[in-house]
Each structure stands twice: as C-alpha cells, then as structure tokens.
Amino acid sequence: GAGVSQSPSNKVTEKGKDVELRCDPISGHTALYWYRQSLGQGLEFLIYFQGNSAPDKSGLPSDRFSAERTGGSVSTLTIQRTQQEDSAVYLCASSTDREEKAFFGQGTRLTVV
Amino acid sequence: SQKIEQNSEALNIQEGKTATLTCNYTNYSPAYLQWYRQDPGRGPVFLLLIRENEKEKRKERLKVTFDTTLKQSLFHITASQPADSATYLCALILTDSWGKLQFGAGTQVVVTP
Numbered sequence: 001g002a003g004v005s006q007s008p009s010n011k012v013t014e015k016g017k018d019v020e021l022r023c024d025p026i027s028g029h030t031a032l033y034w035y036r037q038s039l040g041q042g043l044e045f046l047i048y049f050q051g052n053s054a055p056d057k058s059g060l061p062s063d064r065f066s067a068e069r070t071g072g073s074v075s076t077l078t079i080q081r082t083q084q085e086d087s088a089v090y091l092c093a094s095s096t097d098r099e100e101k102a103f104f105g106q107g108t109r110l111t112v113v
Numbered sequence: 114s115q116k117i118e119q120n121s122e123a124l125n126i127q128e129g130k131t132a133t134l135t136c137n138y139t140n141y142s143p144a145y146l147q148w149y150r151q152d153p154g155r156g157p158v159f160l161l162l163i164r165e166n167e168k169e170k171r172k173e174r175l176k177v178t179f180d181t182t183l184k185q186s187l188f189h190i191t192a193s194q195p196a197d198s199a200t201y202l203c204a205l206i207l208t209d210s211w212g213k214l215q216f217g218a219g220t221q222v223v224v225t226p
Contacts, residue, residue: 004156033214042202042218043157056213091156093214101147102214104156 002026004105006092012111013082021077021108025094032075033093033102034067043091049075082112115140117217119203124222132190134220136203139184141215143205146179146186151200151219160201161188193224 005024013019025032034046045059049069060066064082069075079086089109093102118137126132136146145164149157163170163179163186170177176189190197200219207213 035216043204043216045213045215048213058213093156101159101162102157103159106154106156 004092004094004103006090006105006108008108009106010109010111012113015084015112016081018078018080019082019110021079021090021092021110023075023077023092023094023105025073025075025092026103027073029094029096029103030072031095031097031100031102032069033095034075034077035091035093036061036088037091037107038088046077046090079110082110084112086110087112115215117141117203117205117215119201119217119220121218121220124220126193126222126224128194128224128226130193132193132197132222132224134188134201134203134222136186136188136217137184138205141184141205141207143181143207145206146177147204147206147214148175148177148186148188149202149204149216151202157202157216190222193222195224195226198222198224 007022032049035043037043047067048056051072052069064080067077089107091107093104095102116139147162148160151157161170161172161177163177174191178187200221202216202219204214204216
C-alpha cells in the first residue's frame with residue numbers, strides 16, 4: 001500500500017475483554033514498531049520487529065500485552081483482559097531499516113469502558 | 114535514569130519569525146537523532162535525521178543541530194508560517210539498543226498571522 005495502515009481506527013471495548021490491533025506496514029519495510037500515546041503525552045515505545053523477530057520487547061507494559069508479525073509484513077498487537085489504563089492511541093510505524101526514518105500509521109484509538 | 118526532555122510549554126510565535134525548539138537527553142548514547150511533526154489526530158511525520166558525527170542538517174526552512182557534548186539538539190523553523198503549527202517530537206536511536214526509536218514528549222508550536 002501507499003502508507004502504513006492500521007485497523008480498526010477506533011475501538012471501544014469493555015474492561016476485561018481481549019482486543020487485537022492490526023498494522024499493515026509499507027511493502028518491503030523490514031522494521032516495524034508499536035507505540036502507545038496517551039492523551040497529551042509522548043510516544044511510549046512498546047515493541048520493535050526486525051523481520052518476524054522481536055529483538056526488543058522491553059516496552060510491553062505487562063504480560064497482558066503481546067505482539068506478533070508474520071511473513072515479515074502484517075503485525076498484530078493483542079491486549080488481553082483490557083483495563084481502563086490501556087485506553088490510548090496505539091501507533092504503528094515501519095521503516096526500511098532500523099536506522100532509517102519511520103513512517104507512521106494513523107493509529108488505533110482504544111477506549112476501555 | 115534515561116530521559117529525553119523537550120519544553121512542555123507551547124511555543125507561540127509570530128508568522129515570519131524563527132521558532133527554536135530544544136531537545137535535551139541524559140544517560141543516552143544516541144547514534145542518530147530524528148525530528149518529527151505531529152498534527153492532532155495523526156501519526157508523526159518524519160522531518161529530519163542527523164547522525165552523531167554531523168553538526169548541522171538543513172531541509173528547506175528547517176535546520177537541526179546536534180551537540181553530543183552538550184547532549185542537545187536544536188530544531189529551527191525559519192520564516193515560520195501558520196501551517197507550521199503542530200507538535201514537534203525529537204527521537205533518539207541508541208547505539209546500544211538498535212531499533213528502539215525513543216521519543217520525547219514533544220513541543221507544541223503555534224504560529225499566529
């Protein structure tokens with residue numbers, strides 16, 4: 001595609017439910033990042049993929065959060081047993097290499113009620 | 114602890130003037146520093162990248178400096194326009210954590226006609 005695509009753009013879920021957020025990176029981009037941005041805050045690093053491997057998972061807030069990437073392309077961020085503090089915008093970015101500029105998607109706004 | 118600090122106060126500036134933003138970091142050894150622009154409800158957009166062995170980078174009306182001794186980067190918007198109003202984020206790529214693009218909280222710039 002022309003850019004990084006994230007779906008859904010908005011998600012409202014009940015506390016305790018599981019959610020899956022999807023990211024379609026730019027074709028050919030080997031590096032993929034997930035960030036979380038709370039209202040008025042900066043970007044919080046969650047996880048980074050190089051190909052299908054995740055050399056850095058240090059930012060995942062708890063074991064309720066997991067992410068995978070298949071075929072060196074699509075990535076899914078899963079949040080189990082959602083809590084209200086998980087409410088935020090989840091942003092995905094991709095780049096040709098870890099040293100290059102990152103292209104961001106429009107984000108998924110997650111609201112846990 | 115590691116920190117990336119950007120001025121949290123909004124920068125209000127008159128059209129035509131130069132806006133200067135600061136990014137300070139502590140306890141990092143960045144290999145690269147990037148600047149992004151973020152508009153409300155959108156993902157960040159890459160502007161400029163500067164490497165640790167570079168002192169200055171320019172792109173059109175934008176200029177970035179990188180002082181690894183002071184642990185500081187300055188971002189300048191010359192001849193500012195109302196369309197430059199946005200939040201500007203600095204981000205570091207660390208030498209010891211390749212791929213972990215770490216962001217500051219950003220500084221909002223408001224350019225008035």
